[in-house]
Amino acid sequence: MSMKWLLNYCLHTKKHDVTKLLQLKGRRLDLTHYNNKKGNIMRKILSTLFVMFGLISSPVMATKGIAFVHGTGAQTDAYNDYWTADFVNSVNKGLSNQAMHTVVNCDFDQFMWDEKAAGCLATQLTTFINNKNIDELIIITHSNGGNVIRWIMSNPTYDSRYPSIVTSISKVIAIAPSSLGTPLADAVHQGNAFESSLGWLLGYGSDAVKQQQVSWMNYYNQNFLLGTVGRPALPKIFKAIVGSDVDSAFWDGDSYCAGYQYQVALETTQNWLDSCSDGFLNCSSQSGAGTTWFVDKQRTKGGEPLSHQQSRRNCFNLDTIIRHDI
């Protein structure tokens, strides 16, 4: 039963008036422009009805959808290779219609503005929004995926598709975003680029890693991206989940979530990082743009930390925490 039909049926008002009444402002019902002679009485009746239906503070007729945006790397099957079906399907349970989701596959080995990166992301988001009539888009990013969506949100005039994407977004849940870069990217690019220690496996490396060097991200944040300290805010909510530690004790079962071998490597990489890091990114980088939703131990099961590998898996209830926020 649609809201428009309900109003017509219950109140026997003219369709024109009801349509006008239903105009949304900031995705909430705006009753202030209803200038019917019986406006005040009608407003009271409607308000009562809306409260009865529990609709007064809810988005009206919004079609909610989720887009999963991966991190660095060229993905062709991010559903299985980057996120895993368990994670995606668990988070999707937060949707009333679980079909309303998409898993993005782009080449994030490129600089964020590249046609294969932000351009590809814009194409896939636009298709998803149009095909599914999405008007409340929740974007879930991991790692460098947060930078690519920030490029779109910060540079809406770069591409004529960007403004409608920005308008459709309700919020970005940025898991471990590399907003301020990482010293590890600097380590990869020590020395001369012609002979640098290239070749992060699984497609890691190249321009995306170059971009995530600390001083490079500082430049991009100050000149092209929004949401960091002293800069204008992003046009939509960008809230970060921060991973704060790596647990690699072999006797601790928690070290094995998402693969023990990853934990060992990430504990080594922590030598380039602050005491608060997820093995790949400093906490300061993860919380460097937008707002911090929570630091892992504040919300995870058992107060366990989330390493950079674990923060895209069903580890320590991360999936259900996100699901309940959808």
Place this chain on the structure above:
Amino acid sequence: MKLSTLTILMIGAITVMQVNYSNAQGLAPSSAQLVNLAAPNHAIEKKSVHFSQAISAGVAMFKVKDSFESISDEFWLEVDGQTLNQGIELTINQPEALIRLSAKQSAGQYLPTDHAIDPAQLELRKNTKLIPKAFSHRVSQEKMATASILANSSAVKMSAAAGTGQFQLRVAQSLEPTQKYIVNVKEKGSIYRQSLATNQQSYIAGGQVNFSVNMTKQDALMNNIDHRAYIKTPNGEMKQVSYVAVNSANDGNNYELSLPVVTQNVPRGQLHELHVRSQVKEGNNTVMRVGKMAFAVAAPTARMTIEGASYEHASVNLEVASEGRYEISGVVYGRDENGQSKPLMRSSSAYYLSPGEQTVDLQFDKNILAASTLSKPYELRDAKLTDQSRVAVLQRQSSQQTVMLVEDVPQLKSSGGSLSLISMFSLLGMGAMLRRRRN
């Protein structure tokens, strides 16, 4: 990306000096500096796009900041396989330092994983005497690779018992003699630190670049430091650049060096880097640190003059020297109940333009203006011109430069202070347009 063959003569000077972390200065190319580059051959939007976003009430004035400081507690060396098999001298100043060894890969060449060094094959000696338990952790290439971070790399962590001082590191495993390796010593928590800083990361080709660099021991400045500077261009070429001492009222440790001539266009959005290798004698040991920072050198493809602004738009004159897509952006400020200037709207407009004189609008959203709790007078600040085709910042007003928004007629005051002929014509044109609207 196909590069333009245009030669950008960039003989600037780097001055090593104390950095004042004030708001970034304005950035603006002169008309004489403008260059004609080939049109971008990558996909780029051709439609004009405008976007405004409201800024929440209560947000303080934005500070245009473009500074950066790098703190280094590490150094790295480049050595070949033959040298590693013979052994290299390493000075370690921090207990439990981490040593990473990464095989280097030439661009476009496949590097077999067997070039990685087996950490079990590393030997550490002090005064030619082998240290039996030199390492507390040995991380193999296979383990490092699982983090998808550093391929062809292995690492060892020195044991606390190994201590500090002068060591000889040798690889027992037979290595390809000419294969290059990076030996990275990370001394986390060291009392010796190098600071490399700049108050600006955006430059126009031919501009002057300022940096400060120093070494500290427990936060106290060290003296007699040997700094060696290198510039790495976006295409990966790295050259040592010489520098000379210059007179300064600061601390007497100021230097100036010339940047190399750049003979090609900068790949889209990519940055130059300054690497500084600092070395200082500390007793019998040498302390070494390497730091690096990135900065942008934009080809001056266009410049803007803001002619005036109304509540609907700012009129902007563009001198376009190179075909491409240009964005003008800025923040509109209003006054709060205390008369304080506060931001209320960020607006941007982008156009694909051909070379020549162009007058375009930076469009505002009157609805945001009307809905704001801030009141007039409204001002446009933080105006910026960006070459979106080349992902480069071309021009940025300083924090002090403002343009008043007037309700009906664009204001004469321009950011540059002088009224050009173009401005006059533009103003007359807008006046006529407004008269027509009234009629």
